[in-house]
Amino acid sequence: MDKRPFDPKTDRIVTVTLDPNTITSVDPDEVHEWRIASYDLIDNNRFYPARVSATGPYALHLSIIQNHIVLDVRHPETFKPIAAHYLSLTPFRSLIRDYFRIRESYYEAIRSASTFQIEAVDMGRRGLHNQAAELLIERLKNKLVMDLETARRLFTLICAVQPYAARVPEQDSQLPTILFVCSMNSVRSPIAAALARKHFPGHIIARSAGVRSGKVDHFVHEVMEEIGIDMSVHTPHTMDELVASSFDAIITLADDAKAAVDARGLQAQTMEHWPLEDPAEAEGTRETVLAAYRRLRDQLDARLREALPNMLELAQKSG
Known part of the structure; x- marks a missing residue:
């Protein structure tokens, strides 16, 4: 396939998101690592998916499945799927x-080595990045088509998130699964899933979906950041993207969500x-x-604290 010239306005990634069930950490150094890698990739890249009719710019969502x-x-606004590889x-x-080994050598050289040694380590680091x-x-x-600099930045991001690849695949996990469904997976269901993960870390797999496609809501970011999430x-994901049809618990948060779950036979x-x-x-x-968003957050927080322990107990007994 012949590559076409990159269009700097459309052939680029403008946002990077991560699957919170498979890529998550409470270690601030690890969080900082993938955040910086994401920002660097977004800041300067040339990228487009091959063999699709959709035009950019694009959103890139990363998740871990086994190895x-x-x-x-x-799509960066609707989050409609375009291509997945x-x-x-x-x-x-x-x-x-080698990336982590050279990175540590580079930081050590900055602290104590001569300029010549720092340059030598940096040259090795650049060579490794080019090879990768x-x-x-x-x-x-x-x-996926990209230039060398974009590939270098994407490799750095992969290095930042790859430690999570050793996790047990979700389909093989014995943890109870809970699905939250609302209208567009922009506000109610993602807040509920995030709160569930916070209160029961390592004890559940919490997914969320919408009846139809929604957009990122920055008020959600703001009120959840207030409580450290x-x-x-x-x-945002739709119900059409769900792989599973059976869960330990399903909680619907809107009337159209309940009707859709019933119609789908989940x-x-x-x-x-x-x-x-x-x-x-x-x-x-x-x-x-903002006050309305905080009320929703706090309502869900209180209700999940009260309801989920019983749901988990039922799931364990039946399992």
């Missing part, structure tokens, strides 16, 4: 190990309907709207 990183390209980590293992970038371009040939990793040991007002419909000043 693969899934590169999920989406599985990238095996096996060919990159030695390069990733060329391998990345080759492995994604005819799938980073929602910048969230990408099954769960426990199904509850919590119809909550959508704060995105609130009118008034910015503070008035």
Whole structure:
């Protein structure tokens, strides 16, 4: 396939999100690592998916499935899927190990070595990045098209998130699964799933979805940041993207969500309907709207603290 010239206005990634179930950490150094890698990639890149009619710019959503990183390209506003590709980590293992080894040598050299030694280590680091970038371009040939600098930055991001690849695959996990569904997976269901993960870390797999496609809501980011939850990793998903049809618990948060779950025939040991007002419909000043989002957050927080222990107990007994 012949590559076309890059259009700097459309052939680029403008946002990067991560799957909070498979790529998550409470270690501030690890969070800082993938945040910086994401920002660097967004800041300067040339990128487009091959063999698709959609035009950019693009959103890139990353998730871990066994020994693969899934590169999920989406529309940056609607988050409608455009193309998804599985990238095996096996060919990159030695390069990733060398990346961390050289990175530590570089930081050590900055602290105590001469300028000549720093330059020597930096040259080795650049050489490793070029080698990895060329391998990345080759492995994604005819799938995702990017220039060398973009491949270098993407490799850095892969290094930042790859430690999570050793996790137990979700489909093989014995943890109870809970699905939250609302209208557009922009406000109510992602907040509920994030709160569930916060209160029961390592004890559940919490997913969220919408009846139809929604957009990122920055008021959600703001009110969740207030309680220490980073929602910048969230990408809205629709029910059509669900792989599973059976869960330990399903909680619907809007009337159209309940109707859609019933129509789709999704099954769960426990199904509850919590119809909550959508704060995105609130009118008034910015503070008035934020207050509506905080009320929703706090309502969900209290209800989940009360309801989820019983749901988890039922799931364990039936399991």
